[in-house]
Amino acid sequence: EDQVTQSPEALRLQEGESSSLNCSYTVSGLRGLFWYRQDPGKGPEFLFTLYSAGEEKEKERLKATLTKKESFLHITAPKPEDSATYLCAVQRAGTASKLTFGTGTRLQVTL
Amino acid sequence: NAGVTQTPKFQVLKTGQSMTLQCAQDMNHEYMSWYRQDPGMGLRLIHYSVGAGITDQGEVPNGYNVSRSTTEDFPLRLLSAAPSQTSVYFCASSYQQGKRFGEAFFGQGTRLTVV
Numbered sequence: 595e596d597q598v599t600q601s602p603e604a605l606r607l608q609e610g611e612s613s614s615l616n617c618s619y620t621v622s623g624l625r626g627l628f629w630y631r632q633d634p635g636k637g638p639e640f641l642f643t644l645y646s647a648g649e650e651k652e653k654e655r656l657k658a659t660l661t662k663k664e665s666f667l668h669i670t671a672p673k674p675e676d677s678a679t680y681l682c683a684v685q686r687a688g689t690a691s692k693l694t695f696g697t698g699t700r701l702q703v704t705l
Numbered sequence: 706n707a708g709v710t711q712t713p714k715f716q717v718l719k720t721g722q723s724m725t726l727q728c729a730q731d732m733n734h735e736y737m738s739w740y741r742q743d744p745g746m747g748l749r750l751i752h753y754s755v756g757a758g759i760t761d762q763g764e765v766p767n768g769y770n771v772s773r774s775t776t777e778d779f780p781l782r783l784l785s786a787a788p789s790q791t792s793v794y795f796c797a798s799s800y801q802q803g804k805r806f807g808e809a810f811f812g813q814g815t816r817l818t819v820v
Contacts, residue, residue: 598747628808636746637795637811638711645805681748690755691799691806692737692763695748 595619600682600696607672607703615667615699617682627665628693629658630681638681641667672703707731709795711812718786718819726781726815728796736799737779738763738809739771741792748795754779786819793817 597620607613619627626645630638642651644660651658655676657668667680679700683693712727730737738753740763752764752771760771768790770782779798783790793816797809 613756626806630811635814637813638809640808640810643808651741683748685806690753691738691801691809692750692753693809694750695740697745697747 596684596686596694598682598684598694598696600680600699602699603697604700605607605702607669607701608650609673609703609705610671612668612670612672614669615680615701617667617696618663618667619665619682619684621686621694623687625685625687625689627660628683628685629665629667630683632679632681632698647673669701672701674703677701677703709796709798709810709812711728711747711794711815713815714813715816716818717747718783718817720786720788720819722786724783724786726783726794726796726817728779728781729777729809730796730798731777732798732810733776734798734800734810735776736801737773738771738797738799738805739779739781740797741765742795742814743792751781751794755812783817791817791819805806 599618629641632638642658647662679698681698683695709730710811739751740748754760754773796812799809
């Protein structure tokens with residue numbers, strides 16, 4: 595059974611204080627690992643897809659990395675608008691478009 | 706380009722009532738899915754479809770039915786609502802690029818309360 599564990603559950607940062615969110619996964623044959631951002635009352639919004647260990651992707655203040663057991667979402671010099679819940683999901687080979695999600699990390703960035 | 710559209714946004718049902726949550730996408734995506742999101746549980750897959758006329762069960766299918774008669778639409782039917790079905794429901798669509806699957810696009814969600 596595929597499993598995704600995200601840590602920490604909640605994180606409070608001051609503006610400019612960099613940190614990392616963790617996503618540990620167990621899946622037989624990883625096809626892809628996805629990061630999403632979710633704002634309150636909204637649907638998840640796509641951030642990154644990582645397909646193989648060693649891959650990295652960047653977008654503004656966010657950088658996602660992938661190893662064979664976990665992924666990190668690094669947030670550099672965050673701003674209050676980065677406050678959201680960040681979700682990690684994995685897709686197993688042979689399962690069409692099915693995703694297994696973690697429970698998310700709730701990030702709050704204060705001034 | 707509207708993406709994935711879900712209706713209604715909010716719904717209150719009485720136990721035993723039935724209803725259909727609507728989902729439509731305008732991106733010509735082959736794959737569509739329904740998830741429910743509960744506090745502390747993450748998003749869990751209810752049913753999914755790999756194309757018109759083809760559906761299959763996800764992790765938590767009991768009490769729900771789906772059908773996919775067109776590429777665009779993927780309605781979710783609650784047969785006899787129960788309080789345990791109180792949740793936020795998300796519809797998603799996605800696509801395939803060669804051997805890889807692209808990202809899923811999510812609707813804005815339907816917040817359902819069963820009393």
